[in-house]
Amino acid sequence: MGVVEISQHVDARGLSCPMPIVKTAQAIKTVAPGELIEVLATDPGSVKDVAAWSRTTGNELVEQSVDGAVYRFVLRRK
Amino acid sequence: MDEPLNLVLFSGTDDRLQAAAILTAGAAALGKPVNLFLQYWALDAFRADRIGADHGLSPEAGAAGRAAVDGLRKAGQASWAETFRQAKELGGVDIEACSLSMDLLHLEQSDLDPLVDGVEGVTAFYLNAGEGQVVFI
Numbered sequence: 159m160g161v162v163e164i165s166q167h168v169d170a171r172g173l174s175c176p177m178p179i180v181k182t183a184q185a186i187k188t189v190a191p192g193e194l195i196e197v198l199a200t201d202p203g204s205v206k207d208v209a210a211w212s213r214t215t216g217n218e219l220v221e222q223s224v225d226g227a228v229y230r231f232v233l234r235r236k
Numbered sequence: 237m238d239e240p241l242n243l244v245l246f247s248g249t250d251d252r253l254q255a256a257a258i259l260t261a262g263a264a265a266l267g268k269p270v271n272l273f274l275q276y277w278a279l280d281a282f283r284a285d286r287i288g289a290d291h292g293l294s295p296e297a298g299a300a301g302r303a304a305v306d307g308l309r310k311a312g313q314a315s316w317a318e319t320f321r322q323a324k325e326l327g328g329v330d331i332e333a334c335s336l337s338m339d340l341l342h343l344e345q346s347d348l349d350p351l352v353d354g355v356e357g358v359t360a361f362y363l364n365a366g367e368g369q370v371v372f373i
Binding site: 172173174175176177179180182183184211214215 | 237258261262264265266267308311312313314319322323325326
């Protein structure tokens with residue numbers, strides 16, 4: 159994937175369950191359908207949680223990476 | 237995901253209330269409606285003048301549990317009240333006080349934190365619960 163245009167950033171680093179997902183759900187509502195949000199989290203549980211949230215809500219997880227202790231997720235609002 | 241999650245809160249200790257708040261927030265983040273019914277000591281914990289106070293932990297926590305909970309709060313974990321507020325921001329969360337418990341504790345709705353949306357009896361709670369699960373905490 160080339161350069162991605164992020165419409166909303168969520169910094170959930172240092173937050174524990176359920177806050178990374180709560181912040182993600184709050185943020186997705188602030189962007190238009192088709193737009194992207196980026197979520198940063200340090201909670202290891204967030205990997206499965208974000209995947210499950212994406213599958214359940216239909217907001218596509220387009221990109222996922224880890225840099226040291228920080229997980230990065232890019233999601234597209236459906 | 238369309239059936240509501242229905243939580244009856246009985247216990248008023250901070251650990252059980254936090255557990256309830258996390259279950260609520262997780263459901264709300266998935267778009268699942270949540271109905272909460274506050275009874276007894278859980279209702280007491282939602283009093284406007286007490287909601288931020290230390291409500292203690294279940295006896296099973298012990299000293300080690302107390303230290304663990306304090307450690308997580310010190311690391312920045314939100315209080316259960318704040319977790320409920322964040323969950324409500326997502327929409328679909330309704331918090332009702334049990335009218336019998338209101339009588340028991342001699343409370344008016346004005347005594348309660350604004351997190352509480354209203355007062356109802358068990359019948360209204362069951363009606364709103366629909367086919368969703370009812371969980372007792």
